[in-house]
Amino acid sequence: MAGLVEGKVALVTGGGSGIGRSTASLFAREGARVLVADILEEGAQESVDSIRASGGEAELFVVDVSDEHQVVALLDRCVEQFGRIDCALNNAGISGPQGLLHQIDFAEWSRTLAINLGGVFLCMKHEIPLMQKQGAGAIVNMASGAGMIATPGMSPYCAAKHGVLGITRTAAVENAQTGVRINAVCPGSIDTPMLRSAMQVxxxxxxxxxxxxxxxxxxxxxxxxxxxxxxxxxxxxxVSGHSMLVDGAALAR
Ligand SMILES: NC(=O)c1ccc[n+]([C@@H]2O[C@H](COP(=O)([O-])OP(=O)(O)OC[C@H]3O[C@@H](n4cnc5c(N)ncnc54)[C@H](O)[C@@H]3O)[C@@H](O)[C@H]2O)c1
Structure with missing residues (x-):
């Protein structure tokens, strides 16, 4: 039986760990060729090795999603390597500083927003024209339950994830007639290195x-x-412009 994304090309940022790694590997199992992008080469290489070991096709690219030149180079590489981009998961992110809002250092606020929101903006900015040219494409931005409700102690993260939902909806409407669908996924608490290090504090x-x-x-x-x-x-x-909670009813209460 053909996979869900048979013959497609998928880009996953933050693909070297946690949710990104797992999604890169599912994309490959469902028939896509995958470009795994991450700021840390080692994790990205492990993801690529594991996809290849299971018979899938994957390449890696080292990128800081908060730097526009690097994001442009990432999309150039995707097209050079695979000829197109059908699916994109804009997932790279950090948890940012913890503390009450009035205790947060502005430089740490700015860095969190630059990666978690700026990175999603930059990736969409350079993915959308390529997908428009193809007349088809699907983007998923990684938000969070923290994009829908208050997250005491994590105001920069919360603001960035609210912003991700705003630009997801806006870009979805802007592209409603271009063949490009844009959605967000809002996970609850997922067992990944990011969550484990936050819990250790x-x-x-x-x-x-x-x-x-x-x-x-x-x-x-x-x-x-x-x-x-x-x-x-x-x-x-x-389905476009949707913010899909995947949280085991955490926000339903
Ligand atoms: N784990 C959770 O409970 C949870 C809940 C809601 C949302 N999320 C979101 O899911 C996404 C993935 O988180 P995770 O839990 O898998 O974390 P993770 O730390 O396991 O993975 C994040 C990956 O992003 C990469 N990364 C960080 N900064 C980057 C940058 N500037 N450029 C490129 N890559 C960068 C890291 O190297 C890492 O490989 C994040 O956007 C996170 O906010 C996670």
Whole structure:
């Protein structure tokens, strides 16, 4: 049986770890050729090696998504290597500084916004014209439950993720007649290196994070990957401008 994204080309930023790695690997299992992009070469190489070991096709590119020149080079590489770009997961991100808003250093605020929001903006800015030229494409931006509600102690992260939803909806409407669909996924607490290091800061934080998942466990990266790959597939042909919560009912309460 053909995979969900058979014959497509998929780009995954932040593909060297956690949710990005799991999604890159599901894209490959569902038939796509994958460009794994990350600021850390080692993680990206491990993702690529594991896809290749399972018989998939993947390449890596080292990029800082907050730098426009590097993002342009990333998209150039995608087209040189694979000839096109059908699916993009704009996922690279950091948790940013923790503390009450009035204690946050402005430089740390700016860095968090530059990566988590600026990076999504820059990737979309350079993905959309390529997809428009093809007359087809699907973009998923990685937001968070923190893009929908207050996240005390993480105001820069919360602001960036709210911003991701805003630019996702705007770009989706702008592209409604171009064949390019643009959606966001909003994970709950997912067991990745990012979440584990946030939980390590303070046992109270870990307790709070676990208590916020009504299903009684953390989510797994592959559970987010399933949503992303479906959104990028033709099965989701009418879905655009959507913010999909994948959080085990965490925000339903
Ligand atoms: N884990 C969760 O609970 C959770 C919940 C909601 C949303 N998210 C979002 O999911 C995305 C992935 O998070 P994760 O939990 O898999 O984290 P992770 O730390 O495991 O992976 C993030 C990846 O992004 C890369 N990266 C960081 N800065 C970058 C930059 N400037 N340029 C390119 N790559 C960069 C890192 O090297 C890393 O490989 C993030 O956007 C995060 O905000 C995660």
């Amino acid at each position: 303070d046992p109270m934080v870990e307790k709070m994070i676990r208590a916020n998942m009504p299903i009684g466990r953390l989510g797994e990266p592959h559970e987010i990957a399933e949503a992303v790959v479906w959104l990028c597939s033709e099965r989701a042909s009418l």
